Amino acid sequence: MKTLRKCQLDKALDTISQNAVVYAPVKKGEMSCFVRYQDGVELELEENTLFSPKGILFPAAEKMYSYETTGLDMEIKKSDREFGLSVLFGVRSCDVQAIVCLDDVFLSKGFADEYYLTRRQETTIVALGCTNPGVNCFCQSMGLNPLEHEMADVQLFDLGDIYGLRARTEKGEILVKALDEVGLLAAGEGVSNPEVGEFFYNFSPEGVVEKLQMMFESPLWNELAQKCLNCGVCTFLCPTCHCFDISGKKQTAHCGHKLRCWDSCMFSEYTLMAGGHNPRPTKMERVRQRFMHKLRYFPERYGKFLCTGCGRCMAKCPVNLEITQVIRQVKEAVI
Amino acid sequence: MVRETVKWATSEEIKHINALVPKKAKIIKIIKETLDITTFHISSENGRIPFDTAPGQLVMLSLLGVGEGMFSVTNAGDHLEISVKKTGVLTDALHEVVEGQTVGIRGAYGNGFPVDFCRGKNLLFIAGGIGLAPVRSLIHHAVKRRDEFGSLHLIYGSRSPADLVYKTELFETWPAVSDFKVSLTVDHGDDEWQGNVGFVPAFVEQIQPSVENTACILCGPPIMIKYTLGVLDSLGFSPENIFTTLEMRMKCGIGKCGRCNIGSCYVCLDGPVFSLAQLKCLPNEF
Structure with missing residues (x-):
């Protein structure tokens, strides 16, 4: 392990910025999110950001292609996608795991999503281990190690006045x-990994998938739906939620572009078909879909939960509908 | 927790990269089937089929400036055919399209009908209304390779004689194919209608089609499917021998956008064709 003095972090980020766009966690008033690093930004390294870095790899809205019609003819032009080398700096274990989930969705099962693929291939992930879990954090319960994630390219450890650095991949080594090479690192001999603080939440989701396989008709969903407002803030902030809509934007009568943007299974029009049929017509079905997708369908399809324990949905849910509680209720449910 | 390693696009598993951008295609022929159903013949710019499709697969047709929608391929040869019923903004706009107009098309998506499973079997097709559109792709496949299949029987119903689609095929082409029986019914007849009057499920019960070595392909409105399944069950059809094709709202067609799932299955990728045995294992949410 190498070490970097915290007071030299700015210099380190400046160095990386010479070759790549660095996205770092930054505080913006009440909000915190990953933005392009430049001189003078106030880094937020004490706690995880409100917005996950999901939007860097999978933007909330992106142009897919533009079109122009002339008479009966038409031209389709793919959008130029110049992303360039990028570094996601300071990503927590929960959010690295979320990227692993997004990789599964966008890059496997027969089709790769080129828009995501380009960004993903050009991105180096520098993860930052958590030593001080937040009040809503439960990544450890979801089977993650808050201190490090094996899918990170570089892992940073908070060691007080210094960061420990460990490259995990070729990208990370570069x-x-x-x-x-610019003399910012020291050999970290004898430096040991830090320890992680206490989590408020401590449970195991073991058996939840199997339990949910028998709970499609459970009264639990009605109970949860009575509380839920279907506002969608949970899916908006979730680092793993990836459902999207494809829609068009007309610039004139003859030209415009197609774009895709984040969507949410919480919204009633999400599954509404032309002709009026809706397979998920009420809040009950939509609430059920969200938890079933995270805790049963995704594990069935990809072998992992679609919840990484970041706690953002719990922090911002206006009615305190907490996934940790749902997991407990599922485990306790009598079938 | 199981952690799988990332499957990069270079892996064997990835067949297609960027399936979301349509290619240009041309509407070469428009056939008005009924008041609200039209069939479109679509070819690529150089007059060929835009891409290969298998019976029962789906294509995303794009009318730029209006929207895109998923349609089942109803026939494929040197061009593609889709049949569209007026049900919303896009399908209304499609009915205004003229021959020669350029559209966007992408696909083909989905699994299609189990052609290998059907080979060597008698095929019983049961369809209602526009539900004949996807079934027709398999009928054409079987008619072209007549010796690969046993007897063919189509039981088809629509609201009225005027609502019957593919009339030439129903009344002339298919009855002339060897060992191909076509049985038609309408909910309400008119002065000229000589055939059966009644709903499809009752008609199937009346006909009592043979179960022996037979695969049944069923497609139509949900209510028709529901009651026909009951009849098929009483006739002795096993859930493994009954196939239907589902529809769902779709945006991507490649199992990523999330909205067409039934449990952990994506209709666009793992469907749209499911056996009744498979459907019985899925949550009842379609």
């Missing part, structure tokens, strides 16, 4: 080497 980045660490670049910092080493």
Whole structure:
């Protein structure tokens, strides 16, 4: 493990910025999110950001292609996608795991999504281990190690006045080497991994998938639906929620572009078909879909939960509908 | 927790990259089937089929400036055919399209009918209304390779004689094919209608089609499917031998946008064709 003095972090980020666009966690008033790093930004490294870095790899709205019609003819032009080398700096274990989930969705099962693929291939993930879990955090309960994630390219450890750095991939080694070459790193001999603080939540989701396989008709969903407002803030902030809509924007009568943007299974029009049939017509079906997708369908399809324990949905839910509680209720449900 | 390694696009598993951008295609022929159903013949710019499709697969047709929608391929040869019923903004706009107009098309998506399973079997097709559109792709496949299949029987119903689609095929082409029986019914007849009057499920019960070595392909409005399944069950059809094709709201067609799932299955990718045995294992949410 190499080490970097915290007071030299700005220099390190400046060095990386010479070769890549760095996205770092930044505080913006009440909000915090990943933005392009530049001089003078106030980094938020104490706690995880309100917005996950999902939007860097999978933007909330993106142009897919533009079109122009002339008479009966038409031209389709794919959008130029110049993303360039990028570094996601300071990603927590929960959000690295969320990217692993997005990889499964966008890059497997026969089709790769080119828009996501381009960004993903050009991105180096620098993860930052958590030593001080937040009040809503439960990544450890979801089977993650808050201190490190094996899918990160570089893992940072908070060691008080210094960061420990460990490159995990070829991409990561290139980045660490670049910092080493300008003399920012020291050999971290004898440095040991930090320890993680207490979590408020401590449970195991074991058996939830199997339990939910028998709970499609459970009264639990009605109970939860009475509380839920279907506002969609949970899916909006969730680092793993990836459902999207494809829609068009007309610039004139003859030209415009297609774009895709985040969508939410919480909204009634999400599954509404032309002709009026809606397979998920009420809140009950939509609430059930969200929890079933995270805790049963996704594990069935991809072998992992679609919840990484970041706690954002719990922090911002206006009616305190908490997924940790749902997991408990599922485990306790008598079938 | 199981952690799978990332499956990058270079892996064997990935067959297509960027399936979301349509290619240009041309409407080469428009056939008005009924008052609200029209069939479109679509070819690529150089007059060929835009891409290969299998019976029962889906294509995303794009009318730029209006929207895109998923339709089942109803026939494929040197061009593609889809039949569209007026039900909303896009389908209304499609009915205004003229021959020669350029559209966007992408696909083909989905699993299609189990052609290998059907080979060597008698095929019983049961359809209602526009539900004949997807079934027709398999009928054409079987008619073209007549010796690969046993007897063919189509039981088809619509609201009225005027609502019957593919009339030439129903009354002339298919009855002339060897060992192909066509049985038609309408909910309400008119002065000229000589055939059966009544709903499809009752008509199937009346006909008592043979179960022996027979695969049944069923497509139509949900209410028709529901009651026909009851009849098929009483006739002795096993759930493994009954196939239907589902529809769902879709945006991507490649199992990513999330909205066409039934449990952990995506209709656009793992469907749209399911056996009744498969459907019985899925949550009842379609």
